[in-house]
Amino acid sequence: MTTRDFHLSVVIPVFNEAGNIQPLLTRLMQTVDKYRYEIIFVDDGSTDTTIQEIKDECAHNPHIKLVRFSRNFGHQNALSAGYNFAKGDCVVSIDADLQDPPELIDQMIDAWQKGLHIVYAHRKSRTKESVFKRLTARLFYWFINQVSEVPIPTEVGDYRLIDKKVVRYLNDLPEYARFLRGLVAWSGYLTGYVSFDRSPRHSGTTHYPLRKMISFAVTGITAFSTKPLRVVIYFGFIIATLGLMGMFYAFIRRFLLPHEYWVTGWTALFVSITFFSGVQIVILGVIGEYIGRIFTQTQGRPLYLVDETVNIER
């Protein structure tokens, strides 16, 4: 029998999840009420009745807390805020849409009490999600693991338990563009897994449309690798070598075979100019992406602004 003499924090980022608050709490409560717990909802600028739903719950349970952002700052920033406010010895982050079964928290806590500092909920199957989402996710994790210096776990989302020392490390990080899955892995603390089958969303639709997925992927890749810059250099060498070969060819034809009539080649010129201009713009774009990251980092803006808190004493 393990001790229950610890404090559990559950962090839930929410963005327009009105239909999910009640069902989530009903299920979550059955798991957490055997512990000393707090549930921190981080409202990421919802415009529906989410805030009211949460406030109603806060009114008759002081362990349910709300941190409300002034606007939408994004899922990763909402999670970061949750870690900032969490007081627990371990912190579980979970999505609000019941795609992550709250019942798994018991197993995560068991693993944590055996000495692990990071316990991921591993998605054994995602058959209830769209083929597109699964394929793009697989492609992204394959790619990022090709380029990243530290392995980033696959089939793992932001449903995990972390020890308070991992929370402290995350809170002290000055990094602006946060890719928390990578940052948690980067810390290298003792890691374990528990498995589950991912369910469909309880209510509403995903807040990760393709545009946000791409931006998330680019943040992850640029935050964890400078290899794209190196690939661009290799590419430049290959193109320069081709150019050099073309130059020799042109010289030889022009000077060693001057009697030959030689004005054809417009197509070759046109194709190579347009192709290589495109290549250069892509290369500039890759460099620009890294410069943009430096720029936002040097601006030093806060990750989020809190407009209001409920049941949180500071």
Ligand code: UDP
């Ligand atoms: N979320 C958020 N801010 C956002 C987008 C999403 O706080 O800008 C929350 C959302 O309410 C949910 C979690 O992040 O609790 C995961 O989002 P979602 O379920 O839409 O992502 P998916 O499961 O489709 O990847």
Ligand code: MG
């Ligand atoms: Mg979801």
